[in-house]
Amino acid sequence: MTPEQHHEKAERFERSLALCGDADHEARIEGAMLAASHWINFVLHALALSPPDKDFQHPYFLTDDERATYDQALGSELLRAYDEIEDLRPFYVRGADAGGEAAGRRALALLDLIRQGAHAKSTGG
Amino acid sequence: MNLAQHLEKVARYEALMERLDAFRDFELWVWVAMSSGTNVLNAALHAAGITSDRACYPVRPNRYMVPGASPGTWTQEEGPLGDVLHVDVPAIEAALPTALERACEALRVIEDARDPCVRGLREITPELATACEAAYRDCIEATKPILEERLGGAG
Numbered sequence: 001m002t003p004e005q006h007h008e009k010a011e012r013f014e015r016s017l018a019l020c021g022d023a024d025h026e027a028r029i030e031g032a033m034l035a036a037s038h039w040i041n042f043v044l045h046a047l048a049l050s051p052p053d054k055d056f057q058h059p060y061f062l063t064d065d066e067r068a069t070y071d072q073a074l075g076s077e078l079l080r081a082y083d084e085i086e087d088l089r090p091f092y093v094r095g096a097d098a099g100g101e102a103a104g105r106r107a108l109a110l111l112d113l114i115r116q117g118a119h120a121k122s123t124g125g
Numbered sequence: 126m127n128l129a130q131h132l133e134k135v136a137r138y139e140a141l142m143e144r145l146d147a148f149r150d151f152e153l154w155v156w157v158a159m160s161s162g163t164n165v166l167n168a169a170l171h172a173a174g175i176t177s178d179r180a181c182y183p184v185r186p187n188r189y190m191v192p193g194a195s196p197g198t199w200t201q202e203e204g205p206l207g208d209v210l211h212v213d214v215p216a217i218e219a220a221l222p223t224a225l226e227r228a229c230e231a232l233r234v235i236e237d238a239r240d241p242c243v244r245g246l247r248e249i250t251p252e253l254a255t256a257c258e259a260a261y262r263d264c265i266e267a268t269k270p271i272l273e274e275r276l277g278g279a280g
Contacts, residue, residue: 009152012150013153016145016153024137024140026160027153027156030160031153034244090184094208096130
């Protein structure tokens with residue numbers, strides 16, 4: 001997918017996420033993860049750090065070299081924020097721990113951070 | 126997770142599905158439908174005694190987060206089949222009742238659309254959304270007798 005196509009997918013997710021409330025914490029976490037993956041692919045492709053036919057999906061699929069390269073180019077906070085969304089999933093999406101609503105709100109805050117970071121880096125920030 | 130926890134999640138997912146438009150919001154809708162359907166399947170598998178409803182959360186196929194020795198701590202371990210992550214992930218070796226085979230077939234329709242439309246560029250059409258809505262309803266209908274029998278017995 002091209003950077004523009006990832007951008008559009010991320011925005012479609014964010015429009016749908018706007019329909020979620022606090023009670024929809026599982027969907028917020030999952031939707032934030034999916035939108036964030038498109039923002040990360042948007043910037044990776046825009047900076048030619050990965051080709052359009054090789055999309056980032058989950059951090060645990062990255063080699064150590066890929067992770068180091070992406071962290072250096074994007075700033076480590078971007079993928080750390082993504083890691084944090086992923087870490088919410090076992091407890092609040094696939095599990096039923098207390099605190100799901102706060103976790104859902106945290107996922108959206110991390111998505112904001114990732115979107116802003118991806119945009120800044122894509123324009124040389 | 127236990128049956129009640131799965132069904133609480135299903136109720137939340139279905140409340141959201143009422144607010145989402147299956148076509149316009151397809152990417153999030155299909156993910157939510159898959160998640161809700163997988164919870165229904167897990168509940169029915171527990172109700173039928175095919176998988177364990179012990180307190181653990183799947184991380185990857187056959188790996189679970191399990192409560193640690195002190196409150197709020199967790200460890201990862203392999204164990205007997207608990208909640209499945211997706212239909213066929215991990216595969217269930219036990220023979221399934223016909224109703225659960227039907228539920229799995231319905232979920233595969235949703236799963237087949239999920240990644241190509243969410244992570245890729247497969248065209249999202251009203252017909253695809255309608256087919257996934259029908260598949261979701263079929264999954265719910267197929268599991269209903271097993272869940273009602275269990276819940277009726279428990280009540």
